[in-house]
Amino acid sequence: MTGAPLLEVRDLSKHFGGVRAVQNVSFAVRPGEIVGLIGPNGAGKTTLVNLISGFHRASGGAVRFDGRDVTRQKPHMIARRGLSRTFQIVQPFPQMTAVENVAAGALFAGQAPSRKVALDQAHEKLAVVGLTRVADSPASALTLPDRKRLEFAKSLAMKPKMLLLDEVNAGLNPHEIDTALALIRTIAASGITIIVIEHLMKVVLGLSHRILVLHHGELIAEGAPAAVVKDPKVVEAYLGNRFVERFGATGHPA
Amino acid sequence: MTRADFAKLGLLGLGVLGMLAVPVLGDNYLVRLCTFVAMYSAMALAWNFIGGYAGYPSFATAAFFGLGAYVGALLQNHGVPMVPAWIAAMLVSAGFSLAVGAMILRLRGHYFAVGSIALVEILRQVASTWRDVTGGGNGLNVPMLPGGPGFAGMVFLYSMLAIALLAFAATLWVDKGRLGFGLRCIRQNEDAANMVGIDADRYKTIAFTLSGLFCGTAGAAYASWVAYIDPSDTFNILTTLKVPVMVMLGGAGTLYGPLIGVIVFIVLEETIWSSFLELHQAVLGTIIVILVFFLPGGLLKLRLPAALLSGGRR
Numbered sequence: 001m002t003g004a005p006l007l008e009v010r011d012l013s014k015h016f017g018g019v020r021a022v023q024n025v026s027f028a029v030r031p032g033e034i035v036g037l038i039g040p041n042g043a044g045k046t047t048l049v050n051l052i053s054g055f056h057r058a059s060g061g062a063v064r065f066d067g068r069d070v071t072r073q074k075p076h077m078i079a080r081r082g083l084s085r086t087f088q089i090v091q092p093f094p095q096m097t098a099v100e101n102v103a104a105g106a107l108f109a110g111q112a113p114s115r116k117v118a119l120d121q122a123h124e125k126l127a128v129v130g131l132t133r134v135a136d137s138p139a140s141a142l143t144l145p146d147r148k149r150l151e152f153a154k155s156l157a158m159k160p161k162m163l164l165l166d167e168v169n170a171g172l173n174p175h176e177i178d179t180a181l182a183l184i185r186t187i188a189a190s191g192i193t194i195i196v197i198e199h200l201m202k203v204v205l206g207l208s209h210r211i212l213v214l215h216h217g218e219l220i221a222e223g224a225p226a227a228v229v230k231d232p233k234v235v236e237a238y239l240g241n242r243f244v245e246r247f248g249a250t251g252h253p254a
Numbered sequence: 255m256t257r258a259d260f261a262k263l264g265l266l267g268l269g270v271l272g273m274l275a276v277p278v279l280g281d282n283y284l285v286r287l288c289t290f291v292a293m294y295s296a297m298a299l300a301w302n303f304i305g306g307y308a309g310y311p312s313f314a315t316a317a318f319f320g321l322g323a324y325v326g327a328l329l330q331n332h333g334v335p336m337v338p339a340w341i342a343a344m345l346v347s348a349g350f351s352l353a354v355g356a357m358i359l360r361l362r363g364h365y366f367a368v369g370s371i372a373l374v375e376i377l378r379q380v381a382s383t384w385r386d387v388t389g390g391g392n393g394l395n396v397p398m399l400p401g402g403p404g405f406a407g408m409v410f411l412y413s414m415l416a417i418a419l420l421a422f423a424a425t426l427w428v429d430k431g432r433l434g435f436g437l438r439c440i441r442q443n444e445d446a447a448n449m450v451g452i453d454a455d456r457y458k459t460i461a462f463t464l465s466g467l468f469c470g471t472a473g474a475a476y477a478s479w480v481a482y483i484d485p486s487d488t489f490n491i492l493t494t495l496k497v498p499v500m501v502m503l504g505g506a507g508t509l510y511g512p513l514i515g516v517i518v519f520i521v522l523e524e525t526i527w528s529s530f531l532e533l534h535q536a537v538l539g540t541i542i543v544i545l546v547f548f549l550p551g552g553l554l555k556l557r558l559p560a561a562l563l564s565g566g567r568r
Contacts, residue, residue, distance in 0.1 A: 087449075108452045
């Protein structure tokens with residue numbers, strides 16, 4: 001993978017009063033990559049996503065996306081440029097049907113020419129994530145796994161160049177996680193660059209080309225999954241020795 | 255547009271024709287009542303943009319209404335003809351709501367509600383204290399329309415009807431288009447709306463401006479109609495409460511809810527409340543409580559009217 005990075009984060013910082021949630025974080029993501037972002041609770045992962053997607057204003061540093069400086073842009077502008085995110089806690093429009101939810105993504109960020117076209121596109125995306133059967137149910141009536149898929153479909157309808165997936169697997173059972181993983185791989189194969197924030201090491205290690213590790217708001221390691229899990233700093237801050245023993249013994253993610 | 259849509263529009267058309275015939279067939283009481291129905295319809299439709307579609311609990315209705323009334327009255331007193339004065343009042347109210355909206359729409363929920371109600375109070379204080387211009391608490395006389403009360407009654411009924419129909423046309427445009435869809439998203443989840451690429455700040459400001467525009471125009475027409483305004487009559491907290499109650503009674507965020515709410519409310523007001531002169535504030539309070547507890551979606555959300563209108567869209 002070569003060429004100009006799709007996303008470039010330089011010396012990005014965010015302070016909340018005296019709390020330094022994110023400090024001087026720099027990294028780049030090339031088109032087509034799947035990058036995993038891991039770290040203990042409170043490491044600043046979600047804050048970093050909020051900074052990149054424009055929901056927080058950076059205290060310092062810069063974000064470039066697709067060749068443009070987006071540091072000071074509002075979320076809706078960044079969304080229209082092709083950077084789409086999901087929320088850790090799913091955020092549907094509860095009174096709208098599933099297909100209307102997805103159509104919102106197609107109509108606004110996806111810039112569909114009319115509501116009818118947006119609805120057609122929404123039906124396609126619902127088929128991709130396997131939600132056709134609940135297309136006309138209100139989003140509030142969907143089960144948690146279905147709502148997570150709905151977030152996927154909504155993001156896809158926005159015709160993104162990059163997806164930021166903030167813990168899309170939290171609260172799912174192992175079977176549902178496998179389905180979600182297959183879906184992420186399908187999306188990646190269609191040429192969309194992906195950053196996944198995850199707690200489940202099985203998911204991150206199996207999926208990512210590269211991993212970033214955040215701790216106390218700082219980037220403490222970056223590299224291929226196999227190298228990162230052996231990094232002493234990462235082991236100390238996040239994984240613990242038991243994980244390394246298991247990972248080393250089986251040669252597979254635990 | 256489905257057949258049901260056409261049926262509803264047809265029903266509305268019949269209602270408008272009926273009101274057009276009132277000056278010929280009815281007496282002055284009925285003309286006055288219908289003028290109020292048209293005026294409150296314009297204001298209810300206006301509130302529906304921000305309070306219904308966008309879901310922002312605006313209590314600024316009386317601020318726009320009073321501002322429009324004063325601008326229209328002052329211009330008429332300085333020799334501007336009636337209709338151009340109304341148009342000027344419309345533009346001033348729209349400009350005011352645009353400027354203020356850009357500021358207070360950063361607030362959400364209760365904070366926005368308090369901010370919007372403060373607008374009414376601030377403008378009322380300005381109108382009360384700026385004696386040289388507004389006449390202060392003494393109020394303002396507005397030139398009477400020549401041609402006798404019968405003729406004037408007809409003119410103001412038709413004028414209010416025209417304003418209400420313009421507000422309805424604007425609602426139709428919003429409801430069927432991108433703006434209405436975006437506003438519904440904002441009402442349900444503003445963060446998610448931003449995330450899907452909706453410029454929430456701009457959309458809310460447009461909704462608030464539409465709200466100010468039609469309330470201000472209705473206010474200007476009201477000032478010419480009653481020919482005398484004062485601060486407590488135009489910047490009336492009761493107006494600011496009554497209009498949202500009407501909309502919620504019918505169904506907020508729907509095309510026909512505000513109209514149904516206005517008609518039901520005014521019929522209630524005329525038939526029942528006139529028998530309870532001392533208690534009508536208490537009756538308003540009771541209606542609000544009933545609305546909140548038993549009818550959060552308004553009359554349109556009840557099964558029966560929905561079935562009668564061959565199924566509401568949502």
